[in-house]
Amino acid sequence: MKEIIITESTITRYQSYLVREEKSPATIEKYTRDVRAFSLFLSGRAVSKELTVSYKRKLTEEGYAVRSINSMLVSITRLMVFLDRPDCIVKTIRTQRQTYSEEEKELTKEEYYRLLRAAKVSPRLCLLLQTICGTGIRVSELQYFNLEMVRRGEITISCKGKIRNILVPGGLKKKLLDYAKINGIQSGVIFRTRSGRPMNRSNIWKEMKKLCESARINPNKVFPHNLRKLFARTFYSIEKDIAKLADILGHSSIETTRIYIMTSSTEHRRKIECLGLVV
Structure with missing residues (x-):
């Protein structure tokens, strides 16, 4: 050979x-x-x-x-x-599926609200956090949020060879249109750098990390993908429809979606203790 x-x-x-x-x-x-x-x-x-x-x-x-x-x-x-x-080619390491998430890495809804309060000094970042967490998109998909699609209330995303549509909640749509108007954005992508280019993962990650100290949150929890996972857990806690959630997130496999909706170790322990099997 x-x-x-x-x-x-x-x-x-x-x-x-x-x-x-x-x-x-x-x-x-x-x-x-x-x-x-x-x-x-x-x-x-x-x-x-x-x-x-x-x-x-x-x-x-x-x-x-x-x-x-x-x-x-x-x-x-x-x-x-x-x-x-x-x-x-070598085999991957086989492991039993984890039934709960690592609590020290999970962003809670209360911590998310603290991030938003800390981001008030930066309207763009504050709105960006709400856009990711309010729709469950990947950070790379922010580039599809252009003024024309936001006005329509529906974002068409083409990613990984698939096309899916994301509905923009009414409250978020108003915030995005108001932001565009205030900042003189008449067309094109809404979240952009000073040079007019779409913000990328690196820009966003750095800006989010700056919020950690004032928001009193462990930096290990603060990154864009955790906002997407918070959306998934919150949606599933209301709808209990993992197939629909997989479609919204753009997952090809429900097994991937299962990882997103795992509860924390504390919540998992509480549910086990509620079984009443230890007397």
């Missing part, structure tokens, strides 16, 4: 392959980052099953979370498919 060494040229061709596969920019960035880390581990050595297994073992020994390790292994699997080296 032909010997393959991962070079920068290999990674560039891999990125082009992912584009042809219609992967999202965020996915391409993530896969590329993981492959570069694997390439550093190889240090010029040719790809082999033994080295891939060794890399998996190294990640485990370094204390990475199982979910993170499996995510990195998926990236490498995609690379091996591209390189036509299925013999080098």
Whole structure:
């Protein structure tokens, strides 16, 4: 079998392959980052099953979370498919499905309200937080919130090869239109930088982190995706319809949606104690 060494040229061709596969920019960035880390581990050595297994073992020994390790292994699997080296693919780590979430990483509704109060000094950020949390969109999907669609009250999102429509709640629609009017936005994307470009994940992440101290919230809880998960838990607590929630979130698998709606360990423990089976 032909010997393959991962070079920068290999990674560039891999990125082009992912584009042809219609992967999202965020996915391409993530896969590329993981492959570069694997390439550093190889240090010029040719790809082999033994080295891939060794890399998996190294990640485990370094204390990475199982979910993170499996995510990195998926990236490498995609690379091996591209390189036509299925013999080098390793299995992900099998785990029993978790029945509750880690409380220290879960953003509560009360903490979300504290974030909004802290963000009052920045109307754009305050409205941006409400837009993500009030609709359950991915942070990358904010670019679809343009004035024309907001006026219509329905946002058409094209992501990961799928098209779905998001309804804009009446209260949020009014806030967005008022914001656009005050800031002289007559068309196009609403959340934009000073240069007129759509705000990206990095811009938003940095602005959110600045709120942590004044909002008295653990920084580990404050990132855009946690707003999406708060929407999911809140929606499910009212509707109890996981299939509908999966459609709203744009999930291909309900198994992914299950992760979003897990209760905290405290809530999980309270429900078990309410069973009254220990006397």
